[in-house]
Amino acid sequence: MTATLTPSRTAARPARGGFAQLLHAEWTKFRTVRGWVASSVGAVLVICLVGLLATAAGNQSGPEGTSALPVGPGGQAVNDSFYFVHQPLQGDGTITVSVSSLTGVVATDPKSSRPGLAPWAKAGIIVKDGLDQGSAYAAMMLTGAHGVRMQYDYTHDIAGAAGRATREQPVRLRLQRSGDTVTGYQSTDGTKWTEVGSARLSGLSATAQVGLFVASPSVEEKTGTGTGFAPAVATGAFDQVDLGGRWSAGSWQQRQVSDGAGTSGSYSQTTKGQAVATGSGFTVTGAGDIAPVVGGPATSGVRTIENFLVGAFAGLIIMVVVGAGYITVEYRRGLIGVTLAASPRRGRVLVAKALVVGSIAFVVGVVSAAVMVPFGGQRSESNGFPVLTVPSGTELRVVVGTGLLLAVASVLALAVGTILRRSAVAITVVVVGMVLPYLLATASVLPDGASEWLLRVTPAAGFAIQQSVARYEQVVTVYAPGSGYFPLAPWSGFAVLCAYAAVAFAAAVVLLRRRDV
Template identity: 45%
Template sequence: MTTTPTPSRTPYRSALHPTRAGFPGLLRAEWTKFRTVRAWPLVLAVAAAVTVVISQLGAAGSSFGGGPEVTVGPDGTVVTDAFHFTHRPLTGDGSLTARVTGLRSADGRDIEPWAKAGLMVKRSLDPGAPYAAVMTTPEHGVRMQWNFTHDTAGDGGGTAAWLRLTRSGDRLTGYESGDGRTWHRITEVRLDGLPRTVQVGLFVATPAHQVLRRSFGGTTEVFGGGSVTAAFDGPALRGTSTGAGWTSTDVGGPVPNGPTPADAEPGRTRVSATGTHTLTGRGDVAPDESLGDPVQMSFQGVFVGVLFMVALGALFVTSEYKRGLIRTTFTATPSRTRVLAAKTLVVTAVTFAVSLPATALSFTLAQSRLRTNGYRPPAFPDLSLLDTPALRAVVGSAALLSLVAVLALAVGVLLRTSAGAIAAVVVLVVLPQILAFALPLPAAHWLLRLTPAAAFAIQQGVTYYPQVEHNCLPESGCYPMTPWGGLSVLAAYAGLALLLAAWRLRGRDA
């Protein structure tokens, strides 16, 4: 019996020149696919336009004004500088030593974790003037703080401690002791431009009580007054003092969500027969984090632009599966991981190239509108596009949009359907943002740490200081992670999805 031999299949040979049949040629082929499908460049253009327009509309709907005058610290930061101060002038070098006891709430409420009582050297009694202070707090131990934004922890804890603050020229050094004999240096700081005569003394302050209520209907914060009391045993001042004795002053400055200096209950100082000074007062000495974030307000359109990037990234691969063209692609290039790499690079490049000018334009136009609506110095910095918070937010927002498209591309490879891939990425990136506005704050913070929505932290322009107790509300533009840390969560999701997509491509048919 004669059998007809089966003809052998001729392996695929690329007609391209060898230098173009490799990865550069594959990149060109994927770029050609992108630009020749008219819908994809159109989606990209619409995404950029929507990002700019929505950001402009969001800025137009925000306004600031009618509040009290702000206090500005030595470095230009808006600060709270309101406290009860029992002080004397100190000329030249010297030191102040005292034992702080009995730190407690004076109004019967729970004491605030960052209530403080201690020793201070201040350039003058003007709110916002440079200072250095060593203090004890109820839950954060002994601290040395200076010029509002700087904070260093001591070695000890508790509310009873001997404290010492020394001056040598423009250098201030804080010390702590458990027994008044053995002293431990906390840190030394330099306050440039200190005059020869400064004010040195005892102080108390406490932030206002806050009660937070959150529900799907909205968020409310209730602020109540608060005052704190502490006793200072045997304050000993060494050095030249031109004053006849101690003077008590309520250093005045606007307190966020608190009474004005004129309406606030005045502080008081009582001196016992043994020389113990008992101070009662309110207010705070810290950065003011109650204002808005005009940098984050400039990128409200990015949230909507994400939806277009999700669709673009998913369709760039799922449309080939739907029409069966992916088989042709894999026949022309048998290395499927190289195909995935080429698609990823093309999507990354085109989305970032379009997103970067869109976010830059969004910031520039939105900042102009916000300044018109009251977000002006001194309460808010006049940021240019090249200032660090603005530049980071502009570039980071463009990277966010690009990474979302890459994540959608990888999920599209895994699911092979447009609807499924788009829905999955929207649930991962967009839904956590919406839920975070209504969930209890701890749950909202965990959600914004563990999901790709953490990447929106890159838009934060306000510095949140650890020595300030505040409710970090997502709806106010505050995120629990640092800006670059949040963006790295999205990058990790995109990278993991790409690895799974490459593994899946190698293990199943097209």
């Protein structure tokens, strides 16, 4: 970017008003240079335009039959799909069951299947606040490969004892409701019970649906072109179902919760959900999952709010150009001496410049994200693509984080420009160090290990602040940069970028003080 800089009266006059006057002078300098103002406005337009183009490219035709995803008590999108054998429970009570086996099949094609059990297939007992998807629940279960677990409200997972169920040694599970609190227990002999965990389900209705359930997410399979997911179905054998408390004394009802098996699994044409009475128990077959929805190949038809902010890297490049030029133009025009004559304390000059350019970049990022997140979501849903709902705090962090990302990147560019004194070289250094690793990692150009390494040790780690999807041990997907997952947590990744900017800024202050202008 080429900018013509004319020294303002404020910049040329000795600063007697302290730092506030210096800051005002730098702001006046910025807003009187049309190129910088136009570039900042252009960055907002570019971020929105790239986001709209990406949304339009992905929204030509939505997956047939898609609908809005259910939302859990925490505000996040969830899978709530399983086969349920239930009765209403009035007030407090308990349900106890023995699980004698858990088996499964995996679809090899639409008309055939093979034996196989998903690691997170589930068979157990559940207390659920009604039959609506997304309602609060607490469950005790035996899983395919992770032993006994207590899970509640979709995101919470507590490990119990390891082991598998057999006819000779069944796994015994119990749930006890007392008001809003549900406590899970397990036992090996039906006499001595060990507490696994306790959950408080705020607002649990007086009449809850309680009973047996089975679910099975899709099974991850390696293919010649990458990782795929095959539909899987599980079958659990339940013996000795015992009820305690104010039950309705009615017959057991059975149903598939949800119209299908959700985004994390499905029935094949050869297997369907069902429950068959067997003496004092049931044999239940089911698919789906009770868990948060995450990104990755298993949910390819679901959009995340990051999809609407893909243009952030383009806007970041523009603000890097502005940040580097904010100091290098003064060197090129020979006006840096005027600036430092007006304010001899050189470190304060650089701090004022950083505050001005960082604040402008922050506004650019926040405005762009605040526009694109709701607008992109509306466009996707209108074209049949469900959007991954996240808690309001996560959405706020992504919007504000986009502003912080651009702000720190522009300050980094300002510092590098101060060190190198050449705009083109400074811009190249920042873009190669920050934007290029991000593009290589997220475009799946490199192996996952190399991509994760780049997003840990380069300034590109700062893009993690935009991640809205979370990792959950109990949900299997491809947790890789190409699927939208950064190796560092959002604020940890942002801290890496801040560290680079702080080191560069400190070096810039030292060099500005020591070198001739």
